[in-house]
Amino acid sequence: xxxxxxxxxxxxxxxxxxxxxxxxxxxxxxxxxxxxxxxxxxxxxxxxxxxxxxxxxxxxxxxxxxxxxxxxxxxxxxxxxxxxxxxxxxxxxxxxxxxxxxxxxxxxxxxxxxxxxxxxxxxxxxxxxxxxxxxxxxxxxxxxxxxxxxxxxxxxxxxxxx
Numbered sequence: 063x064x065x066x067x068x069x070x071x072x073x074x075x076x077x078x079x080x081x082x083x084x085x086x087x088x089x090x091x092x093x094x095x096x097x098x099x100x101x102x103x104x105x106x107x108x109x110x111x112x113x114x115x116x117x118x119x120x121x122x123x124x125x126x127x128x129x130x131x132x133x134x135x136x137x138x139x140x141x142x143x144x145x146x147x148x149x150x151x152x153x154x155x156x157x158x159x160x161x162x163x164x165x166x167x168x169x170x171x172x173x174x175x176x177x178x179x180x181x182x183x184x185x186x187x188x189x190x191x192x193x194x195x196x197x198x199x200x201x202x203x204x205x206x207x208x209x210x211x212x213x214x215x216x217x218x219x220x221x222x223x224x
Contacts, residue, residue, distance in 0.1 A: 104147040106157055108218055110140040130205040131198075137164045142172070142218075153177060157192065161216075163201045170194050172218070192218040 112132040117123055127134045144159035155174040160167050172192040197212045198204075 101147055101149050101155070104144070106142070106144040106147065106159065108142045108220075111138065112140050112163075113138055131203050133164055142170065161194075161196060163196070164203070166201050168196065168200055170196060170216075172216075188222045190218075190220045190222065192220075 113127055113134040115123055115126050115132065117126065126132055129135075132140075141162045142159055143162075144157050146158040148156050148158075150156050150173075153176045155176060157172040157174055159170060159172070161170040172194040174190055174192040177189045177191075178187070194216050196214050196216060198214050199207060199212050
């Protein structure tokens, strides 16, 4: 399955003028697998290479890869493994599972939108966009919580191939 992932911190207002700080990062190395022939029996696994984080700011990327955040020297991969997949609509799924980041595993729920790519002939059978949230303080990353906030949105985009 071709996949990509994005991370976004929650926006945090810092003054009465409404200034907000937000960080977006894209990882370029994401792999995953899904077995989805029978939705209730489906399995999903996604691994994200945390060293591939890219905010388009080299100094910030170094900081995110360092020990205060992803600590890629010790924890180079973030993993998600499903424990339950359920259909919530004609083109929607809820995937419950466990995310492991920095050696800490916590439950996580992904809301998934499923679309078929009917416009092109080829091997792509469906496109998935999954979103979920984690609290970075629960994964040993409390630095700058007062500036950027604790909530991080995780977005995973994937193409399923025949």
